[in-house]
Amino acid sequence: ETHAHYDDEKFDPDRVELLSHLLRENNIGKIVNVGATFKGCKESIALAEKYDDVYAAIGIHPEEIDEINDEVIEWLRQNSSNPKVVAIGEIGLDYYWVKEEEQRAKQRLWFNKQMDLAKELEMPVIIHSRDAAEDTLNTIKLYNNSHVKGIVHCYSYSKEIAMEYVKMGWYIGVGGVVTFKNAKKLVETVEAIPLESIVLETDCPYMAPVPHRGERNSSIFLSHVAEKIAEIKNISVDEVENVTYQNALNIYKKASR
Incomplete structure (x- = not known):
C-alpha cells in the first residue's frame, strides 16, 4: 500500500x-502513510513509529x-x-480550484523547494x-539528471504523459479510480x-474502488485494484501483487531494509 492517510479522523473508530492486525490478516504487507499537512506529517511519523508495518512520507x-x-x-x-520516513510527499501542483496565477506560482515555488530538498536528501518523492x-511534467524534467525519482500518485492524465514518466524511471500510482466506469483514460x-512501472495505492479514506464506491476506503480494498489491473493486462492477480510490491520496495528503499 504505497499511499494511505490513516491519520485521517475517519479512521478514529x-x-x-x-x-495492529486487520490489514496484515488481509494480505497487506507494508503501508506508507502520507502526510499532506504539517500536522499530518507529524501524525504519519507517530503512526510509523508505533506500528512495524507502517512507514511515513512527509x-x-x-x-x-x-x-x-x-x-x-x-x-x-x-x-x-x-x-521510518521513506519519501518526501505528497507534494506537487493542484490547479483544480486555483485559477489565479499568483496562487499557482506560489504552488510552483514550494513544489520546487520540496523537490530541491528531495534532491539534497537523495529521497524519492510522491x-x-x-x-x-x-x-508538473516540466518541473520533474528539470530534476531528471539529479536522479530524483518517485511516484505520480492517483494518476489521472493521458497514457502518453505516463510514458514520459516511465521513460524517466518513475512509477505510476494506480488506485480505486481504475475500477470506475468512467476511468477510460486510466x-x-x-x-x-509496463507492470514494472505501476504501484498500488488506495489513497484511503478516499477513492474507494467498486464495489465499495462511496464507502470509507481502507487498504483492505487494495485487492480490487490488483484484480482490475490483472484483468486489464490479462495476467494473474498474483503477478500483479508480486511485481507491484517489488516496485514499491524499489522506490521506497528505506522500507526494504
Missing part, C-alpha cells in the same frame, strides 16, 4: 484494529501551501532522517498533480505502461 500538499515556510522545510529536512499536467494508461 478503528485505526488501532486496522493497523511533505506539504499544494492545497496546503499557506502553512509552509522555510521553518517547515527545515523541519522536513530534520525529520527525513528518521529510519507527486500530487491535478489539472496541472504540463507544469485503463488505457494501465494497458500501455
